[in-house]
Amino acid sequence: SLTSTMRGRIKKDESTGRYEIHLGGVKNRLRDILSSSRIIFVACGSSYHACLAARQVVEELTDVPVSVELASDFNDRKCPLFRSDTCVFVSQSGETKDTLESLSYARGVDAVTVGVVNVVGSEISRQTSCGIHLNAGSEIGVASTKAYTSQIVALVMFALQLSHDRNSKDARRQEILAALHEMPCQIESSIKRIDEVTRRLAKSLEQSTSILLSGRGFQFATCLEGALKIKEVSYTHTEGIHSGELKHGPLALIDDNMPVIFFAASDNTKGHIQSALEQVLARQTSGTFVIVCPEDDPDMLKYRGNKCEIVEVPKTADCLQSIISILPMQLLSYHLAVYRGHNVDQPRHLAK
Structure with a gap:
């Protein structure tokens, strides 16, 4: 599933040895996201944990404050939101009720909204300003496993895309991109x-x-x-x-x-x-x-x-x-x- 999530998005230039990343789903809103005063991840369950796992590297590469919210708690508090905020909604199905309620609230204040989902055509993918599809394949079991790891990869790639033109972050970006490129082989060789x-x-x-x-x-x-x-x-x-x-x-x-x-x-x-x-x-x-x-x-x-x-x-x-x-x-x-x-x-x- 990790290979599918990265396929066509991370490419290596064999002549220079450098890696590049391309997330077409967020390309047209990069300027809006980068000008945000903060980035807020909203999710439930395993998706919430994936956001926590990626929070630090998003902050590191973008220098934008990042917070992670449980959708149910976010809805209870009616957290103050502004047009200058970017809200990222993460859900395997794209239909999580609490997360959809949070999305509706964010749209009401005209914040930039980003969806990270695994199901094409899902409600979150249709209602957000832009997004990333996991391409992790169908997950039949109730417990999230491959979707969870693919969500972390997608969010890390999101951070890498946001910092693509920052020279001060270039060495760190190349380190992460190279590690992502090698990861499927590392897992395959050690899983048994x-x-x-x-x-x-x-x-x-x-x-x-x-x-x-x-x-x-x-x-x-x-x-x-x-x-x-x-x-x-x-x-x-x-x-x-x-x-x-x-x-x-x-x-x-x-x-x-x-x-x-x-x-x-x-x-x-x-x-x-x-x-x-x-x-x-x-x-x-x-x-x-x-x-x-x-x-x-x-x-x-x-x-x-x-x-x-x-x-x-x-x-x-x-x-x-x-x-x-x-x-x-x-x-x-x-x-x-x-x-x-x-x-x-x-x-x-x-x-x-």
């Missing part, structure tokens, strides 16, 4: 190994009643989405917590019966993550402790042992690491559900 590790991990967690996920920076969204996936399909109470918030209460939950999964990345949050996981390890004498981290990271591999399971994933650009780091959680939720005899595609009480 990750699946084997998560299958074994799921077996050890089969009797667990609660799981704690923690990370920060680009990986905070991974915690929230991973927790949602496990809750959705395996019916296991799971909580995603920002690592910086552990000391403000959640550490009280830690004991030998609380499985903990940390997400680490090779970026400026690594030191903070190490500090947080050391605090958790000091409070566990046994139990399940897992670190999901980029391959061959000596700072994380040193924790491998009887007390700690390491799930290594391919290393990519920091702003894209969440796309790869979510894969073990998607597979873990699947295997947990299978071991418990649940219908993975049709979780109880939920509908797409």
